[in-house]
Amino acid sequence: MPNSSIKDEKTYEEIRKQGASKEKAARIANASANEGRKKVSSRGGRSGSYEDMTKGELYDRAKKVGIDGRSSMSKKELVDALRNH
Structure with a gap:
């Protein structure tokens, strides 16, 4: 189902298949449509593992x-929530 706010539907769908949230997929797809895929992908980096972060760092993120509901979540719940957001 096409969404008028998504500028690069193909990229959006591929990112969603990889497990990204709708918000993140839209942000990346729209950036790649505006700036070009090569430029967007070249600035992408890797963050550390959620398991290596403290509960406070996870809470802030x-x-x-x-x-x-983040204030009542355990570290494991915060990690799950961040991965599935």
């Missing part, structure tokens, strides 16, 4: 992306 969850807060930044707007995960509800």
Whole structure:
């Protein structure tokens, strides 16, 4: 089902198949449509593993992306929520 706010539907669908959230897939697809895939992919990096982060760091990241209920989550729950957001 086409979404008018998605500028590169093919990229969006591929990113969603890899398990990314709708929000993240839309952000990447729209950036690649605006700037070109090669430029977007060249600036992408890798962050550390969630398991290597402290609960406080995970909480801050969850807060930044707007995960509800984060204050009562365990470290494992925060990791799961961040991966599936």
